Structure formats: C-alpha cells, structure tokens
Amino acid sequence: xxxxxxxxxxxxxxxxxxxxxxxxxxxxxxxxxxxxxxxxxxxxxxxxxxxxxxxxxxxxxxxxxxxxxxxxxxxxxxxxxxxxxxxxxxxxxxxxxxxxxxxxxxxxxxxxxxxxxxxxxxxxxxxxxxxxxxxxxxxxxxxxxxxxxxxxxxxxxxxxxxxxxxxxxxxxxxxxxxxxxxxxxxxxxxxxxxxxxxxxxxxxxxxxxxxxxxxxxxxxxxxxxxxxxxxxxxxxxxxxxxxxxxxxxxxxxxxxxxxxxxxxxxxxxxxxxxxxxxxxxx
Amino acid sequence: xxxxxxxxxxxxxxxxxxxxxxxxxxxxxxxxxxxxxxxxxxxxxxxxxxxxxxxxxxxxxxxxxxxxxxxxxxxxxxxxxxxxxxxxxxxxxxxxxxxxxxxxxxxxxxxxxxxxxxxxxxxxxxxxxxxxxxxxxxxxxxxxxxxxxxxxxxxxxxxxxxxxxxxxxxxxxxxxxxxxxxxxxxxxxxxxxxxxxxxxxxxxxxxxxxxxxxxxxxxxxxxxxxxxxxxxxx
Amino acid sequence: xxxxxxxxxxxxxxxxxxxxxxxxxxxxxxxxxxxxxxxxxxxxxxxxxxxxxxxxxxxxxxxxxxxxxxxxxxxxxxxxxxxxxxxxxxxxxxxxxxxxxxxxxxxxxxxxxxxxxxxxxxxxxxxxxxxxxxxxxxxxxxxxxxxxxxxxxxxxxxxxxxxxxxxxxxxxxxxxxxxxxxxxxxxxxxxxxxxxxxxxxxxxxxxxxxxxxxxxxxxxxxxxxxxxxxxxxxxxxxxxxxxxxxxxxx
Numbered sequence: 211x212x213x214x215x216x217x218x219x220x221x222x223x224x225x226x227x228x229x230x231x232x233x234x235x236x237x238x239x240x241x242x243x244x245x246x247x248x249x250x251x252x253x254x255x256x257x258x259x260x261x262x263x264x265x266x267x268x269x270x271x272x273x274x275x276x277x278x279x280x281x282x283x284x285x286x287x288x289x290x291x292x293x294x295x296x297x298x299x300x301x302x303x304x305x306x307x308x309x310x311x312x313x314x315x316x317x318x319x320x321x322x323x324x325x326x327x328x329x330x331x332x333x334x335x336x337x338x339x340x341x342x343x344x345x346x347x348x349x350x351x352x353x354x355x356x357x358x359x360x361x362x363x364x365x366x367x368x369x370x371x372x373x374x375x376x377x378x379x380x381x382x383x384x385x386x387x388x389x390x391x392x393x394x395x396x397x398x399x400x401x402x403x404x405x406x407x408x409x410x411x412x413x414x415x416x417x418x419x420x421x422x423x424x425x426x427x428x429x430x431x432x433x434x435x436x437x438x439x440x441x442x443x444x445x446x447x448x449x450x451x452x453x454x455x456x457x458x459x460x461x462x463x464x465x466x467x468x469x470x471x472x473x474x475x476x477x478x479x480x481x482x483x484x485x486x487x488x489x490x491x492x
Numbered sequence: 493x494x495x496x497x498x499x500x501x502x503x504x505x506x507x508x509x510x511x512x513x514x515x516x517x518x519x520x521x522x523x524x525x526x527x528x529x530x531x532x533x534x535x536x537x538x539x540x541x542x543x544x545x546x547x548x549x550x551x552x553x554x555x556x557x558x559x560x561x562x563x564x565x566x567x568x569x570x571x572x573x574x575x576x577x578x579x580x581x582x583x584x585x586x587x588x589x590x591x592x593x594x595x596x597x598x599x600x601x602x603x604x605x606x607x608x609x610x611x612x613x614x615x616x617x618x619x620x621x622x623x624x625x626x627x628x629x630x631x632x633x634x635x636x637x638x639x640x641x642x643x644x645x646x647x648x649x650x651x652x653x654x655x656x657x658x659x660x661x662x663x664x665x666x667x668x669x670x671x672x673x674x675x676x677x678x679x680x681x682x683x684x685x686x687x688x689x690x691x692x693x694x695x696x697x698x699x700x701x702x703x704x705x706x707x708x709x710x711x712x713x714x715x716x717x718x719x720x721x722x723x724x725x726x
Numbered sequence: 727x728x729x730x731x732x733x734x735x736x737x738x739x740x741x742x743x744x745x746x747x748x749x750x751x752x753x754x755x756x757x758x759x760x761x762x763x764x765x766x767x768x769x770x771x772x773x774x775x776x777x778x779x780x781x782x783x784x785x786x787x788x789x790x791x792x793x794x795x796x797x798x799x800x801x802x803x804x805x806x807x808x809x810x811x812x813x814x815x816x817x818x819x820x821x822x823x824x825x826x827x828x829x830x831x832x833x834x835x836x837x838x839x840x841x842x843x844x845x846x847x848x849x850x851x852x853x854x855x856x857x858x859x860x861x862x863x864x865x866x867x868x869x870x871x872x873x874x875x876x877x878x879x880x881x882x883x884x885x886x887x888x889x890x891x892x893x894x895x896x897x898x899x900x901x902x903x904x905x906x907x908x909x910x911x912x913x914x915x916x917x918x919x920x921x922x923x924x925x926x927x928x929x930x931x932x933x934x935x936x937x938x939x940x941x942x943x944x945x946x947x948x949x950x951x952x953x954x955x956x957x958x959x960x961x962x963x964x965x966x967x968x969x970x971x972x973x974x975x976x
Contacts, residue, residue, distance in 0.1 A: 243590055243671075243673075248689070252686075252689065252690050256674075257674070272590065272671075272673040272676050273673060273674065274590060274671035274672070274673060275672070286580075287578045287579055287580040287581075288578070288579030288580055288584070289578050289579050289580075289589050289590070390689050391689070392686075392688070392689025392690050392691060393688070393689050395689075395691055396688065396689070396691060396693075399691070414690060415690060415691040416690065416691040416692045416693070417691030417692070417693050418691070445579055447579065447585075447587065621821055622821055624783075624788055624817065624821075625817060625821040627788055628786060628788065628814065628815045628817075629833070629834050629837050629884075629888075630837050630838070631837045635837060639823065639833075642824075643823055643824045645824075646824075724868065725824050725825055725826075725868050725870075
C-alpha cells in the first residue's frame with residue numbers, strides 16, 4: 211500500500227520532469243519564432259519554405275499563425291523574433307514606433323472576391339471597385355473578417371475605393387465574423403455569401419460549397435507581404451542573428467526561388483518581388 | 493450524412509496508417525494533458541483535502557468560489573497565462589510562451605479547481621464517516637488525511653479522469669498560449685481547429701473521432717483497473 | 727491479550743467531576759459525576775437522546791466537556807491524545823478501511839505510541855486479535871464485503887489489538903442480528919474476563935443484564951441513578967429508571 215503510493219509520486223515527478231524536458235531540449239535547439247498570418251500558414255507556403263530554410267541553415271522556424279494585427283501585437287510584446295505580414299500601413303507604423311527594425315518587401319499574392327456561383331449581385335469581372343459597388347447596391351450577403359487582419363484592412367480600403375460608405379449602408383447583409391480567414395470562409399460557404407480572401411487560402415480551402423471566384427486580376431488586389439525583425443533594442447532577448455538570417459534568406463535568390471516554386475494544382479500562389487540587389491543567402 | 497461517413501472512414505484510415513505526424517501530435521497531447529493532470533492532482537488533492545477537513549470563517553464562501561471556478565472559460569485562462577508569460581508580462585524572462593510548458597501551466601490552472609472542488613466533496617463525505625473512528629485510534633493530521641485519500645482512491649481516480657478528459661478536450665487556452673506551432677505545440681484539439689479553418693471538415697472530424705477514441709480507451713482502461721481493484725479491496 | 731492483572735490493580739478509577747456538555751446552545755450532559763473502577767463492567771442505560779453516546783465520547787476523549795474535569799485510569803485528563811492508546815472504542819456502525827480484514831486490524835497498531843508498539847510482533851498480535859474474535863479464517867478478505875456482524879467483530883479485533891485498559895462500546899449490537907449480537911457479546915465477556923474495564927451503552931436489556939456489574943442510568947443529560955446491576959434490575963431507585971424498565975416490560 212505504501213509502496214504503491216511512492217510509485218505514484220515517482221510517476222508524477224517523472225511526468226513533470228518529462229514536460230520540463232521538452233522545453234529544455236527545445237531551448238538548446240536553434241530556433242526562431244515568427245509571427246505570421248493565417249494566409250501564409252494555411253496556404254501551405256511555410257510548410258514548403260521552412261524545410262528548405264532548415265536544410266540551408268539548420269535553423270528551425272516556429273510559426274505562430276495569427277491575423278496581421280495580432281501578429282504585429284505579438285511582435286510588439288516581444289513574443290516573436292520576426293513578423294511576416296501583409297498590411298503595409300500597419301507595418302510602417304510598427305517600424306515607426308520602433309518595434310520593428312526595418313520593413314523589407316518579400317513577395318505579393320492577390321486577393322480574390324469569392325461569391326455564389328449564381329452571382330446574384332452580378333459582381334463578376336476584373337474590377338474590384340465595380341464588383342463591390344454592385345454588392346452594396348444589391349445588398350447581397352457579404353462576410354467580413356472583422357478582425358483587424360491584413361485582409362480585413364484591405365477589404366476596408368477596397369470599399370472606400372469603391373465609394374461605398376460602409377457605416378451608412380451596412381446592414382444585415384454585411385456580416386462581421388471576427389474570425390480568421392478559414393473560419394470566415396466556412397461561414398461564407400454556409401451562408402452562400404460573398405467574401406474577400408487571399409488566393410492562397412482559397413486554393414487550399416476544401417469546404418467551398420457553392421462558392422466560386424467572381425473578381426480577380428485587378429492590380430488593386432495585389433497584396434504585398436513585408437518582413438521585419440523585432441527590434442532588439444526594445445526586446446533584448448530577440449534572436450537578432452538567427453532572425454536576420456531568416457529575413458536575408460527570404461530575399462535571397464534561393465529564398466525568392468523557393469517562394470516562386472510553391473504551387474497548388476499547378477497554380478503559383480506567391481510572387482517574389484524583393485527589391486534588387488537581392489542579398490546573398492546567408 | 494455523406495461527409496460524416498467520410499469522417500468515420502477517414503478516422504479509421506488515420507488510425508490504420510499511424511502517420512508519424514499524427515502520432516507525434518497525439519503524443520504531445522497526452523504528454524501535455526497527463527503532465528497537467530498529474531500536477532493538478534497534487535495541487536487539487538492537497539487543496540481539496542485541506543478545505544474538507546478544516547473549519548474556518550468564510551469556509552462556505554471559499555467552497556462556493558471553488559465550485560464556481562470549475563466553470564472558468566478556458567479562453568480566459570489562456571489569456572491570463574498569455575499575459576503572464578508574454579515577454580512584456582511579469583514572467584516573460586523565462587521565455588515560456590509558445591512552448592508545451594506554457595500549455596501545461598494553462599491546463600493546470602484549468603483543471604486544479606475541478607479536482608479540488610470534486611475531491612473536497614468526496615473527502616468531506618469520507619471524513620464525516622471516518623472522523624470518530626480515526627480519532628479513536630489516535631490517528632490525526634497528516635496520517636488521517638493520508639488514510640482518507642487512500643481510502644477514497646477509487647472516487648479520486650474518477651475525478652482525475654474527469655480532469656484528464658477536460659484537459660484533452662480543451663482548445664481555447666492551449667491555442668492561445670501554445671500558438672499551435674507545427675511540430676512544437678500542435679496538439680489534437682488545435683490541429684482539429686486548424687483543419688476546420690482550412691475547410692477540411694472531414695479531416696477535422698476524423699481527428700476528432702481519434703481524440704474521442706483515445707479518451708475513451710483511457711477511461712475504459714481506468715474503469716477496468718478500478719473494478720478489478722474494487723473486487724480485490726472492497 | 728491485556729497487561730497483567732497486577733498492573734491493572736495499580737490503575738486509578740476513571741473519574742468524572744461536574745462535567746457538562748453544551749453543543750449548539752443545547753445542554754446534552756449536565757453536572758455528571760461518576761467513578762468507574764478498573765476491571766469492572768458498567769452499562770449505561772437511558773432513552774434515546776438521554777446522552778449515553780455523548781457520555782461515552784467524553785470518557786473516550788472524543789468530546790471535550792464544556793465544563794468540569796474527567797480523568798482517566800492514568801490520572802491524566804481525558805482526551806489527552808497520549809492516553810488514547812490506553813482505551814479503545816467500538817461504535818454502533820463499524821468503519822472499515824478499504825483493505826483486507828487483516829490490514830484493518832494492523833492499521834490500529836500502526837498509530838500506537840512507540841511505547842505501546844510491539845515492533846516485529848505486530849503481525850503476531852493481529853493474528854491473536856483475529857483469533858480472539860474467531861475471524862482468523864477470513865483475514866485476507868476485503869473488509870468491506872464482510873457481513874455487518876463480521877465487520878463489527880473486525881472492529882472488535884481492531885480495538886483489542888491496542889491492548890486497551892478500558893473498552894468503550896456504543897450500542898455495539900444495535901444493528902446486528904441475534905446470532906452476530908451473541909458473538910459480539912462473547913467477545914465482550916472474553917475481554918472482561920481477561921481484566922479489561924468495560925463501559926457499554928445499549929438498549930438491549932438482556933445483554934445489559936448479562937454483562938453489567940453496575941448500571942448508570944441517564945435521563946435528559948443527568949445521571950438519575952448509579953447502582954449495582956442487581957439493584958437496578960430488581961428495584962430501580964429513580965422514577966425515570968422505573969419508567970424505563972416498565973416501558974420495556976410492555
């Protein structure tokens with residue numbers, strides 16, 4: 211009876227040691243934490259890039275996939291070494307506040323307006339402003355991320371460019387879900403509603419239901435990604451060297467090629483556009 | 493209905509293929525939850541038995557609070573632990589955010605009140621029955637507490653299993669403090685959430701079925717051990 | 727089973743002086759004075775709620791008097807934990823630990839003061855105690871699956887194994903069938919004949935007649951009568967005692 215109790219205690223202690231063991235072992239590995247967006251993670255881009263980066267440098271990259279706003283906040287608190295997002299205005303603010311060292315453009319993808327195949331709002335075409343105008347006029351159901359993500363910020367810019375005053379017109383047809391891209395797409399699919407999404411998430415999204423692309427190819431729909439090292443002056447524990455190597459690699463010839471190589475169903479998702487001269491891979 | 497059938501077929505395939513990624517996710521889930529339950533059991537049993545056998549002013553208020561904390565929303569606990577462990581938070585210097593340890597901490601906070609509240613009730617009931625007999629035998633304090641805990645062990649195992657079930661099924665807290673990092677902090681529930689947001693509902697459901705089966709297997713094992721021991725020890 | 731009669735002869739009587747017990751503003755015992763000589767057999771009688779159980783608990787040290795003093799066979803105040811080793815109590819409903827009958831008895835030896843402990847001889851003492859209650863054959867069975875009568879005898883063995891000088895019994899046969907009650911009575915007689923002081927409460931008058939040397943009669947928390955048993959059963963000295971016996975006769 212006593213012996214069994216001791217065994218219990220030993221078991222508990224062993225379990226605790228095992229748990230602490232995981233993090234201790236991890237601490238010795240070379241890794242950085244990258245706060246990024248659901249679009250890059252869920253489209254599978256990181257799953258493609260990171261093994262190549264690891265092979266080239268031996269560095270592990272841990273991606274926490276959030277909305278752009280949350281990802282920038284994670285960087286602000288110092289909980290990530292690198293932030294890799296897509297909202298130029300918010301990124302420049304992040305750097306101006308001193309939280310990011312420098313904003314470096316890496317690649318772009320594009321947004322698409324997705325809607326019911328029947329297209330009740332007659333939004334189909336190449337002009338996003340015109341498409342959104344028709345949506346607002348017909349009050350066709352539209353799902354918004356409503357989560358201060360890069361996609362949400364872009365969506366609000368497009369409404370503005372289309373001359374639609376959302377505050378005045380939005381009603382029951384305009385649904386703010388406050389959720390990530392995938393969850394919002396699930397909602398749109400269930401409601402058979404229009405939604406703005408990045409192409410990568412759309413291509414890897416499986417629960418499409420009756421939805422199809424209605425507007426694509428407008429130059430305004432291009433979506434620029436930027437990467438920033440979290441400022442080691444603000445957060446001294448930031449892994450400056452490892453983080454910088456990741457950034458350098460992304461804009462290097464090797465990194466840019468790896469981005470261009472990623473395809474789903476033969477379709478390229480992200481288009482590298484780092485400014486020349488491209489830095490050599492670290 | 494079709495996609496539900498797909499989900500069951502998918503679950504079966506997942507189990508039969510024993511995919512390495514899936515196994516590591518299951519392994520991490522169990523490691524995190526079992527560690528959390530082990531720690532929470534120690535904390536919860538100590539707290540529960542202390543409250544059960546002691547009398548002090550405001551005791552019923554403490555019990556009411558304890559019972560209420562069983563219903564703490566995991567997301568709130570996740571946020572709390574996030575703010576504590578964030579580099580900008582009081583414990584930031586340990587760099588524990590987005591690690592399995594952070595997930596264990598969050599789950600310990602989630603489960604300890606459950607184990608404490610339920611064991612408080614169990615031990616208090618046992619204490620009512622045993623108090624005079626133990627006092628008559630000159631058994632007091634720590635010895636008495638040990639006897640009570642040991643004699644209530646079967647009920648306490650059930651309580652611990654309830655804690656384990658809650659830990660394994662929880663997603664809100666571990667998502668926030670773990671970050672659902674592939675290969676590092678991705679567990680069954682966060683993987684299910686991820687597949688859901690990717691729109692792969694059958695795969696999400698298959699993972700869910702696998703999770704339920706694992707929890708079920710643990711419970712069946714514990715239940716049969718319990719009934720075996722009960723036959724043996726009464 | 728017990729220490730030699732010579733040692734017992736040296737022991738003082740259990741004495742109670744002006745003891746009252748008040749719980750929740752209700753007086754349960756008031757102005758109790760009594761003396762119980764060592765080696766005697768005393769039965770406490772009285773109606774339900776008269777305070778019999780509380781008096782036994784005061785004597786055993788489980789209930790602290792609100793006022794007054796009680797001293798044990800060792801001359802120290804009752805309720806002193808060090809003295810708990812010198813007496814034992816059998817409750818109406820035995821509490822069995824979730825383990826074997828043997829371990830239930832062994833448990834009682836593991837919490838004795840070092841001077842009373844027998845070291846390696848403990849298992850031997852446990853076997854002796856089980857033999858004394860006639861249950862050595864079921865030592866390995868889980869205590870909780872035994873019958874009520876068997877459980878009470880295990881509880882008796884658990885009391886005996888502590889080698890008590892005084893044995894308190896609170897309605898030990900109340901929930902037992904006649905045969906089991908008889909077996910418990912045999913155990914009581916056996917313990918008494920080896921010199922253990924017996925103090926028992928019961929509603930079982932035939933049992934009381936067979937066991938008691940003296941009777942303490944309680945009514946509403948007071949002792950109305952403390953007489954030799956023959957006197958009480960032939961001619962109760964108090965009205966309450968007469969009514970109690972008369973009620974029994976009907």
